[in-house]
Amino acid sequence: MTVGAKETTIYDIAAKLDISAATVSRALKDHPRVNKNTKKLIVKTAAEMGYLSNSFASNLRKKSSNIIGLIVPRLNSNFMSDVIAGIEKVLNNNNYNVFISQSLETMTKEISNANDMLVNRVDGLMVSLAYDTTNINHFEPFVKRNIPVIFFDRVFEQDDYPQIYIDNFKAAYEITAHLIKQGSKRIVHITASQLRNVYSDRLAGYKKALEDNNLKFEEALVIINNLSSEAGHEAANQILKMAPLPDAVFSANDICAVSCMQTLKKNGIRLPDDLLFAGFNNDPLTCVIEPNLTTINYKGYEMGEVAAKQMISRLMNKDEFQPAHNLILKYELIVRESSLRNK
Amino acid sequence: MTVGAKETTIYDIAAKLDISAATVSRALKDHPRVNKNTKKLIVKTAAEMGYLSNSFASNLRKKSSNIIGLIVPRLNSNFMSDVIAGIEKVLNNNNYNVFISQSLETMTKEISNANDMLVNRVDGLMVSLAYDTTNINHFEPFVKRNIPVIFFDRVFEQDDYPQIYIDNFKAAYEITAHLIKQGSKRIVHITASQLRNVYSDRLAGYKKALEDNNLKFEEALVIINNLSSEAGHEAANQILKMAPLPDAVFSANDICAVSCMQTLKKNGIRLPDDLLFAGFNNDPLTCVIEPNLTTINYKGYEMGEVAAKQMISRLMNKDEFQPAHNLILKYELIVRESSLRNK
DNA sequence: TAAATTTGCGCAATCGATTGTATTATTTTA
DNA sequence: TAAAATAATACAATCGATTGCGCAAATTTA
Known part of the structure; x- marks a missing residue:
């Protein structure tokens, strides 16, 4: 095929072999009602002619x-x-391709992305929500069209959609309890938009751990920002102004925790002597910052696999009703020097 | 529209308004030959009926x-x-969507991804190559079909395709010269697959800087690995075995540099006193490791914009021949403590 | 050997939007 | 007011693959 030449179609193959396009179509998808030898011939000829299936036509029809x-x-x-x-691994194994887009943490772009997905007629949609997404109306057109929508990690508090996540409440509870066991009594919690389960659940777990250990929850010890590196520096400045100083910090992500630690260190705070620290996510940064950061680890690859398998299962059984059950994955608390009180 | 209901098509709209589908089609894309009032009516009715353009049909035809x-x-x-x-920003502004996939640094998956792109009939392809890609035959089907292919960052040494990258040779030259100016004479260079321009050019720049400063190039000082965190630890062990010890390390990426620094520090090497260090990419890690890492910064967002604009330009002028010229973007050397010899 | 199956293949409709080419309605020009 | 020009709309083919149905040939069964 030379530049600008016309694409080969099943009709071209059919004409060349003097058979019908229907047979060519069936042969190429290994339909049982086509003779083996005919199939071989068709496949061979298709390859020779540089045939490429036209997915537009196929999709339109199917x-x-x-x-x-x-x-x-x-x-x-x-x-x-x-x-x-x-x-990708799971979906590719099941003959699906993945159309990826990032919302950049804004609902506006998330909506725009969802519409693109709709126009491009995806067979299913997997979503982890942006910070400021207040409602999920933009996913209703999918439901109406019977296109499965699955949420993972950053899910929405609603039973209509299947969801995959970790027990953020319990993880935060554990990490807070750990800090308390190390002797902390005034623990700052840095977190983000309470619209997102991952952050509201962690805050709730933090609160419950305080309560169970007879510590009073103080609103003033909760810092809400966007958990960016810059936000971490600012949080450090806020902490420095607190009187008395807190004795521990639990940040809802590692990036923010690390930059917060850096600024505190620059201001003469000794870690972990003056202040214990804990993060969330087990980012590579946690093993670089000194002291190494205590954190929560959970496997993204596994979450992806589980979510994708869920999707495949729903696509395979589109006819029958599928209850939207939730899957809760494992995590592990990784204790490092940042949260160990020197005795 | 209720679950399972049939999708509204332009024929449904046409029937409802008792006009032709052709007019509906033209109205919806704001064709000048349709009466303004008719347009309004059609757009309104389409919205009311929950019409969603069928991209399969449209793509097939177009x-x-x-x-x-x-x-x-x-x-x-x-x-x-x-x-x-x-x-994404540039392409979305021009009414294009982006189909993203990762090769995970293997040519096999890169080929598979390219085929998926071909089957899904992308209008253009943008690529940053995997480590072990030895040839780019898998992109020829695109060229044959007159589908523009553009390489960025990890490009291929061939003039047939437009390419966007930074001057890796010069950047590496500068960073090496900087280390030499700080008094280094035996500089280790850690890099990856020499199949990739980004790494071979950096090695060449390193060599040239040595040469220009009358330092002998020593094969034994070059470590080739996959620049991962693990590889950095291993590189450190190799370095520790060198006798005499080198006096500087220039790693072709930051991640590897940082883990290498960590292992060296654990083994009693003082940084930067015993050994100067430099990386590449300005990863967030560089500002966390102590001492902070000297590196090369170049803006990804800009590279993306430039590459996408190049793509748009080629798509707009598909008819006329477009010479495959290369675009070389700016970078900056960021000097931090890791490469400053204490006097 | 006749009847019943199975195998192999073709016909033709279908999926929706697009668009070149009419055709009709309206406006402008002379 | 008739002719010319323009605006607005309709007709019908087209883009390629898929698939229900029908038919003939080959094979199996009785």
Whole structure:
């Protein structure tokens, strides 16, 4: 095929072999009602002619694209990259392709991405929500069209959609209890938009741990920001102004925790002597900062696999009703020097 | 529209308004030859009926998808995430969507991804190559079909494709010269697959800087690995065995540099006193490791924008021949404590 | 050997939007 | 007011693959 030449179609193959296009079509998808030898000949000829199936035509006729949409807040984390790798593996094995987009943490772009997915007729949609998403009306057109929508990690508090996540409440409870056991009594909690389960659940777990250990919850010890590196520096400045100083910090992600630690250190605070620290996510940064950061680890790859398998299962059984059950994955608390009180 | 109901088509709209589907089609895309009032009525009715354009049919007829494929080695870096954000912004503004996939640094998956892109009939393809890609035959089907292919960052040494990258030779030269100026004479260079321009150019720049400063190039000082965190630890062990010890290390990426520094520090090497260090990419890690790491910074977002604009330009002028010229972007050397000899 | 199955293949409709080419209605020009 | 020009709309083919149905040939069964 030379530049600009016309694409080969099943009709061209049919004409060349003097058979019908229907047979060519069936042969190429290994339909049982086509003779083996005919199949071989057709496949061989198709290859020779540089045939490439036209997915537009096929999709149009079949009313399905074999594409799954994926909307995530950002791509730049090991966690997300792992999730995606897990999703891709499972979906590719099941003959689906993945259409990825990032919302950049804004509902506006999330809506726009969802619409793109709709126009491009994805067969299913997998979503991890942006910070400021207040409602999920933009996913209703999918439900109306019977296109499965699955949430993972950053889910929405609603029973209509299947969801995959970890027990953020329990993880935060454990990490807070750990800090308390190390002798902390005034624990700052840095977190983000309470619209997102991952952050509201962690705050709730933190509160419950305080309560169970007879510590009073203080609103003033909760800092809400966007958990960015810059926010961490600012949080440090807020902490420095607290009187008396707190004796521990539990940040809802590692990036923010690390930059917060850096600024505190620059201001003469000794870690972990003056202040214990804990983060969340087990980012590579945690093993670089000194002292190494205590954190919660959970496997993105596995979460991706589980979510994708759930999707496949729903696509395979589109006819029958599937209750939207939730899957809760494991995590582990990793204790490092940052949260160990020197005795 | 209720679950399972049939999708509204332009024929449904046409029937309801007792006009032809052709007019509906033209009205919906704001064709000048349709009366303004008719347009309004059609748009309104379409909205009321919950009409959603069928992209399969449209693409089939128009022979284009308005989708650009994007293949990158991995998604989990700030750099790549920025590149993608830049690409998305430009392409979305021009009514294109982006189909993203990661090769996970293997040629096998890169080929598989390319085929998926081909089957899904992308209108253009943007690629940053995997470590072990030895040839780019898998992109020829695109060229044959007159589908633009553009390489960025990890490009291929061949003039047939437009390429966007930074001057890796010069950057490496500068960083090496900087280390030499600080008094280094035996500089280790850690790098990856020499198949990739980014690494071979950096090695060449390193060599040239040595030469220009009358330092002999020593094969034994070059470590080739996959630049992962683990590889950094191993590199440190190799370095520890060198006798005499080198007096500086220039790593072709930051992640590897940082883990290498960590292991060296654990083994009693003082940084930067015993050994100067420099990395590449300006990863967030560079500001966390102690001492902070000297590195090369270049903006991914800008690279994405430039590459995408190049793509748009080629798509706009598909008829006319476009010479495959290369675009070389700016970078900056960021000097931090890791490469400053204490006097 | 006749009847019943099974195998192999073709016909033709279908999936929806697009668009070149009419055709009709309206406006402008002479 | 008739002719010319323009605006607005309709007709019908087209893009390629899929698939229900029908038919003939080959094979199996009775």
